[in-house]
Amino acid sequence: MPSHRYRLALVATTVLVVAAVAPPAQAAGAGFAAEAGPALTVDLTAATHPISPQVYGMNFAGEDLARELRLPVRRWGGNATTRYDYRLDTTNRASDWYFENIPGDDPGPGAPPDGSETDRFADQDRRTGTDSLITVPLIGWAPKDRARACGFSVAKYGPQQSTDPWAPDCGNGVRPDGTYVTGNDPHDTSAEIGPEYVTGWIAHLRDRYGDAAHGGVRFYNLDNEPDIWHATHRDVHPAGASYDEMRDRTYAIASAVKAADPGAATLGPVGWGWSSLTLSGSDQQRCAIEGCWGNPPDRAAHGGVPFGEWYLRQMRAYEQEHGVRVLDYYDNHWYPQGRGVVDDDPGDAATQALRLRQTRSLWDRTYTDESWIGEPVYLIPRMKDMAARNYPGTKVALTEYDFGALGSLNGALAQADMLGILGREGADLATLWDPPAATDPGAYAFRMYLNYDGQGGRFGDTSVASVSADQSRLALYGATRGADGALTLMVVNKTGADLTSPVTVTGRAPGGAAQVYRYGGADLTRIVRGADLPVRPAAGGVSTISATFPANSVTELVVPDTVPPRAPGTPSASRPGPRTVTLTWAPAGDNVAVTGYELARTGPDGTVGSTTTATSVTVTGLAPGHRYTFRVRARDAAGNRGPWSAPATVTTPRGTAPARSS
Known part of the structure; x- marks a missing residue:
């Protein structure tokens, strides 16, 4: 939302490689010889983890783009959703637009x-x-009726610095001398609400769509950035929210959500950014005035425990006392604070380079954030560690983030890098704020992961160990795809030069070809299918791909699974009858996974085939007193077939005598 740009003042096996922004003279990469790039290594024998599909979400994405991408989750959030009354279909736009009910x-x-x-x-x-993520209010206020009204009437509270051009009685709550209007009446716009409001709303949603377990609303945000209510919603909540207030309001509303739909997931406390991890709204408000950052009083009153840690402990205490988990995701928003980074305008060369560097704040423990934060952030590992220590089993979400400039190639590179980081670092849910238009470069960053070929081709769902020798030049993300066993590699070139790098893959030796899909400055209107690249096998289960990654580009290498399964064990027969026999065999191994078996039998009626997904099958329709030979072979998700097993022979009995097998 627009106000995020001013928060600094307000609060005081897919491999993806991303290329950085080039100086203008080299942006197209034409006429320049490719440089040697950093080595890229993928190890399919190392530990893996699933990539949550929910990390590819957006806030308010349009229907056509959501359908094309098969968008996994979409959030209804932002400042206006804090005060919304579903019974009146009316929001208060808070500080975003003159505290007006609309x-x-x-x-x-x-x-x-x-x-x-x-x-x-x-x-x-x-x-x-698409799964829906709906924001429910903790603030305790909602619009009083279905009519326009404003929180700071000029007629009632006097002249103000700015007023709505279309409703001049609605002011911004700031007097001409720069001081805030205080002591206003919240009932000018709003009426009190509580848990019963949320209960009624979820009952309405369940009546229309079913519960969360049966296609209804699956996720509920516990308000939106409550730690800055004192700024965004100061007409009804002028005092910063304290530790205790956040605990008590969360208990009341989250428990109401769980009572109304036990299968729904809750996400909180939905803080605005860096300060939200350690400070309550009360401390943020007070210390911005008094400079008490070294010893915030609300934190001191709670044993010196940072707010996020304390909040998670309180949610765990509730479950221990009541037997109900009222918090499923620890949720915090992230807007990089480097000057100009979140702007729509990509900015000058220095700003564009900073935008690409600031994605490191999401993961890199060695990166000192280049803003007023001035220390390492490593946001996703930090949040995961906080959750694991204070409330095990709690997932991690970023329901708003934005690295800006999605209408530019530079913004698309940062977005592609961001999506790769979310999967690699094991975030559980993320929704981009202010989604791109379908024709924006930023939309192509999502397509590279969710529809790179226009036919539903997606980045893999299991993250594999993937390392770039220099992530600041080529960022590398790798994953395998369960549907067909393909290895997908995303490479983001963050430089202004074409870079040629070897990609070494351990654990997949057969050759073949890597498909190439690329988005970059050569054509901002589509993802281009490039020429296939050879995958060259080497000794020790290692293969290599040599590729040139153009300046300022995102390249996806899709390496189909060409490794066939190994042979299964020889089938064994268990006391066959005159017309039936049950065969069992030891499973076949595969580099990804076996999806089924083909059984061939040879006998008096020729050769007959059948398939099964199990390692045991009962064969019927046999003739008494005849000899049959059985073999079995495995098939994987890519359609590769392995060698046949050793044969097993079975002679069916003529009457009741048991058959012979060998």
């Missing part, structure tokens, strides 16, 4: 809640097969 569009026949904004949001998600 009714939604005419819902059509009947009256809200049917046809309200959130109904239409969930309707779209049902059409595109």
Whole structure:
């Protein structure tokens, strides 16, 4: 949302390689010889972990783009959702727009809640097969009626620095001398609500869509950035939210969500950024005025425990006392604080280079954040560690993030890098704020992961060990794809030069070819299918791919699984009858996974084939007193077939005598 750009002042086996921004003279890469790039290594024998499909989500994505990408999750969030009344279909736009109540569009026949904004949001998600993430309020206030109203009336509270050009009685709550209007009446716009409001809303959603376990709304955000309510919603909550207030409000609302739909997942505390990890809203407000950052008073009153750690412990305590988990995801927003990074304008060469460097704040323990933060952030590992220590089993989410400039190639490179990091670092859910238009370069960053070939081709779902010798030049992300066993490698070139690098893959020796899909400055309107690259096997189960990655580009290498399964064990027969026999064999091994077996029998009626997914099968329709030979071979997800097993022979008995097998 726009206000995020000013928060600094307000708060005081797919491999992806991303290339950095080039100086203008080299941006196209034409006329320059390729440079030697860093070595890229992939180890399929090392530990792996699943990539959550929910990391590829967005806030408010349009229907056509969501359908094309088969978008996994879409969030209804932002400042306006903190004060929304589904019964009136009316939001308060908070500090984003003069603290005004604004009714939604005419819902059509009947009256809200049917046809309200959130109904239409969930309707779209049902059409595109996307999970819905809906924000529910903790703040305790919602619009009082379905009519326009403003929190700081000029007629009531006097002249103000700025007013709505279309509703001049609605001010921004700041007097001409720069001081805030205080003591205003929250009832000018809002009425009190509590857990019963959330219970009623979820009951309405369940009636329309079913519960979370049966196609209904799957996720609920526990408000939006409550640690800066004192700024964004100061007309109704002028005091910063304290440790205790956040605990108590979360208990009340999260337990109401779980009672209304036990299968739904909750995400909190939905903080705005870096300060949210360690400080309550009360401390952020007070220390911005008093400079008490070294010893924040609210933290001191809670044993000196940073807010995020304390919050997670309180959620664990609730489960221990009540037997109900009221927090499923530890959720925090992330907007890089480097000057100009989150702007829509890509900025000058220095800003573009900074944008690409600041993705390191998500993972790199050695990277000192180049902003007022001034220390290593390593956000995803930090959040995962906090959750593991304080409330084991809690997942990690970033329901808002934005590295800016999605209308530019530079922004697309940062976004592609971001998506690779989310999968590699094991985040569980993420939704981009302010999604790109379908024609924006930023949309192509998502396509590289979710639809690189226009036919639904997706990056792999199991992250594999992938290392670039210089991540600042070529970023590498690797994953295997369960559907067909393909290895997918994403490479982001973050430099202004074409880079030629070897990709060494351990654990997949047969040759073949790597398919090449690329997005870059040569054509910003599509992903280009390049010429296949040879995969050259070497000794010791190692293969290599040599590739040139153009300046400022994202390249995906898709290496089909060409490794056949090994032979299964020789089938053994268990006391066959005159017309049937049950065969069992030891499973075949495979570099990815066996998906089924083919059984061939040879006998008096010729050769007959059949298939099964099990390692045992009962064969029927045999003739008494005849000799049969059985062999079995394995098949994997890519369609590779392994060698036949050793044969097993079975002679069916003529009557009741047991058959002979060998």
